[in-house]
Amino acid sequence: xxxxxxxxxxxxxxxxxxxxxxxxERGQVLAWLAVTDHCALVPLEAPVGxxxxxRWSELIASASAGMVVAAIDDDDGVCRAAERRALEHxxxxxxxxxxxxxxxxxxxxxxxxxxxxxxxLTAWLAACDQLLAPE
Numbered sequence: 001x002x003x004x005x006x007x008x009x010x011x012x013x014x015x016x017x018x019x020x021x022x023x024x025e026r027g028q029v030l031a032w033l034a035v036t037d038h039c040a041l042v043p044l045e046a047p048v049g050x051x052x053x054x055r056w057s058e059l060i061a062s063a064s065a066g067m068v069v070a071a072i073d074d075d076d077g078v079c080r081a082a083e084r085r086a087l088e089h090x091x092x093x094x095x096x097x098x099x100x101x102x103x104x105x106x107x108x109x110x111x112x113x114x115x116x117x118x119x120x121l122t123a124w125l126a127a128c129d130q131l132l133a134p135e
Contacts, residue, residue, distance in 0.1 A: 001048045002083055002131070003030060003070035014044070014069065018052055024072060025049045031069075050074040056127065068127055084132070091128045094121050 005012065013034035018024055024046045033042040054071040101118050105111040 001050070001072045001074055002068045002087070003044065003047060003072060005033070005067045005069060006042060006044075007066075016055060018055075020052055020055055022052050023050070024052055030055075044069070046072060048072055048074050054131075067124065068131060071131065087128060087131060091125065091132070094125050094128070097121060098125070 015032045015034065016030065017032070018028075018030050024030065026046055026049045028046045029043040030046055030052070031044045033044050034040075035042060050072040052070060053073045056069045098118065098121050101114045101121070105114050105118070
């Protein structure tokens with residue numbers, strides 16, 4: 001099961017309270033999100049119980065809601081298989097969006113306007129590929 005960022009805009013700093021290999025319970029605070037644009041601390045909670053298998057950077061610039069920042073392996077593996085299928089679908093959608101941006105970005109003005117979105121989607125795609133890579 002992937003742990004994702006909540007719907008808050010801006011840059012995040014993550015202060016992790018758990019490390020890879022720790023057993024976590026559903027609802028347990030995994031990290032505190034320092035949301036720089038809002039001067040706020042927000043708890044990042046585990047969506048399921050299991051073992052924390054991956055966690056990502058402590059500083060995330062230009063993050064978007066739903067960005068994956070950690071992975072928890074549930075006890076029976078059912079969530080993991082369903083998440084993989086969903087992630088593969090999302091990856092296809094992002095690749096299509098990047099292809100559309102590349103077609104539209106042939107003009108300098110469009111390229112400047114679409115640059116930040118392309119950068120964000122490219123970063124998401126790299127994180128997605130890391131998640132889908134065999135362990």
